[in-house]
Amino acid sequence: GYANPNYTYQWSDASGAITGATSPTYSTTLSGSYSLTITTPIGCSATSNTISTTVIIPTAPVVLPTTAIGLNEATMNWVVVSNMDHYDIRLRPQGSTSWSILINNIQGTSKTKIGLSSSTTYEWQIRSACSIDSSSVSSWSSMQSFTTITPCITPVNATELGVGFTAATLTWDAVVGSWGYIVRYKETYQPFGAMVYDTVHTNSYALSGLSIGTSYQWQVRSICDSTGSNSSSFNFTNFF
Numbered sequence: 001g002y003a004n005p006n007y008t009y010q011w012s013d014a015s016g017a018i019t020g021a022t023s024p025t026y027s028t029t030l031s032g033s034y035s036l037t038i039t040t041p042i043g044c045s046a047t048s049n050t051i052s053t054t055v056i057i058p059t060a061p062v063v064l065p066t067t068a069i070g071l072n073e074a075t076m077n078w079v080v081v082s083n084m085d086h087y088d089i090r091l092r093p094q095g096s097t098s099w100s101i102l103i104n105n106i107q108g109t110s111k112t113k114i115g116l117s118s119s120t121t122y123e124w125q126i127r128s129a130c131s132i133d134s135s136s137v138s139s140w141s142s143m144q145s146f147t148t149i150t151p152c153i154t155p156v157n158a159t160e161l162g163v164g165f166t167a168a169t170l171t172w173d174a175v176v177g178s179w180g181y182i183v184r185y186k187e188t189y190q191p192f193g194a195m196v197y198d199t200v201h202t203n204s205y206a207l208s209g210l211s212i213g214t215s216y217q218w219q220v221r222s223i224c225d226s227t228g229s230n231s232s233s234f235n236f237t238n239f240f
Contacts, residue, residue: 008039012047031055056083058128058138061109066124066146071230073114074146076124080109081138084128088137089113094121094145119150152178152224154232155203160240167208168216168240174203175222175232182231185218187211188239199223216240 003009003024011021013032028034031054039045061078068075076089089111091101103111116122125140155172162169170183180201186194198205210216219234 006041010037010039011035012037028053029055056130056136058084058130058136060128060138060141061087061126062141064126064141064144066144068112069146069148071118071149071151072116073112074116074122074148075110075112076126076144077110078126078141081128084130085132086129087111087126088129088134089124089126090140091122091124093117094123116148118148121145121147149224149230150177152222152230152232154235155181155220155222156235158218158220158235158238160238163240165212166210167206168210169204169206170218170220170238171204172220172235175224178222178224179226180223181205181220182223183218183220184234185216188215188217 009022009024011018011026012035018026026034026036033050033052035048035050037045037047059081061081063079065077066074067077078087081087086104087106089101089103089106090099091103091113092099101113103113123143123145125143127140128138130136153175155175158170158172160168161171170185172181175181180199181203182197182199183205184195184197185207186192186196205220207216217237217239219237221234222232224230224232
């Protein structure tokens with residue numbers, strides 16, 4: 001409430017009067033019990049009841065795994081810190097001198113960041129805040145890093161071998177890091193919906209049961225993970 005400027009003020013803790021604590025308000029960084037004595041100009045004084053205070057010192061989260069790393073996204077995780085209001089994250093491409101991505105006021109213990117660049121190593125740090133703003137925050141955590149996935153490369157040098165009356169073998173250069181390949185083919189003059197799709201794990205595909213004297217077209221693309229989330233585009237159409 002109102003603090004009369006003509007009065008004198010003295011804060012005390014369990015050890016007695018606190019040196020220099022002679023204002024109507026007192027800020028402490030230590031947990032403990034505090035009281036305030038107020039004295040009027042004519043010497044009348046009164047001492048308040050004791051106030052018990054617990055000071056929360058923010059600490060940075062630990063155990064910071066990065067999961068679900070994709071082409072342009074990743075999820076940063078951490079272990080909950082007690083008595084925290086929120087968390088802040090800063091993120092940057094490795095080698096950068098400035099933190100180009102700031103994510104503030106995060107609730108929970110994970111955050112997925114999208115819109116990242118593929119084939120890029122990122123550094124990130126996190127801090128805790130026990131206030132609703134940034135007035136009481138921890139230091140930044142230890143440096144963490146992750147690398148986004150490299151896009152799957154479209155196969156090259158697609159060709160046909162051993163073209164016979166009713167069979168042919170389709171081949172292409174193997175793509176480093178590929179999990180498999182998707183081949184699609186059809187008779188050239190059939191509609192697109194007639195495409196036949198198949199998945200193989202080698203850089204060749206044997207066709208049989210083809211129609212004699214018929215033109216065929218085909219394409220191939222690579223898959224760099226079993227879910228198919230990192231796939232290349234199809235190569236240019238080949239004909240035989």
